Amino acid sequence: VQLQASGGGLVQPGGSLRLSCVASGFTLFSDYWMYWVRQAPGKELERVSDISSGGLVTFYEDYAKGRFTISRDNDKNTVYLQLNDLKPEDTALYYCNAGRGSMWWGGRPEFDSWGQGTLVTVSS
Numbered sequence: 001v002q003l004q005a006s007g008g009g010l011v012q013p014g015g016s017l018r019l020s021c022v023a024s025g026f027t028l029f030s031d032y033w034m035y036w037v038r039q040a041p042g043k044e045l046e047r048v049s050d051i052s053s054g055g056l057v058t059f060y061e062d063y064a065k066g067r068f069t070i071s072r073d074n075d076k077n078t079v080y081l082q083l084n085d086l087k088p089e090d091t092a093l094y095y096c097n098a099g100r101g102s103m104w105w106g107g108r109p110e111f112d113s114w115g116q117g118t119l120v121t122v123s124s
Helices: none
Strands: 002-006 009-011 017-024 033-039 045-051 058-060 068-073 078-083 092-099 118-122
Touching (some): 002 092, 017 118, 033 078, 045 068, 045 078, 045 092
Antiparallel strands (some): 002 017, 017 078, 033 045, 045 058
């Protein structure tokens, strides 16, 4: 399985980006929760959001609520993260992974490799 995140870039505060993550070779994509996490410079990996296998249940960290929206397309093996009203503190590498349950319920990433991630830089 290869997790390929894309869609990052340089954006001004208040701007928006749409991140995508394609899980290539993952035949059980539609059976798994999908996770977004991020790692800011000099900081540890932190949760952002996750979404249930059917897309009906989502969770967000407090800082993401009302600004970020997770979604998925099981036909395309792709999970998305819409980032709105971006702040400088959102600057980070964003990664995706899969799991058997929500990270908020103790779910753990299925794959050891998180891929390259996609860099989001928020700066004026």
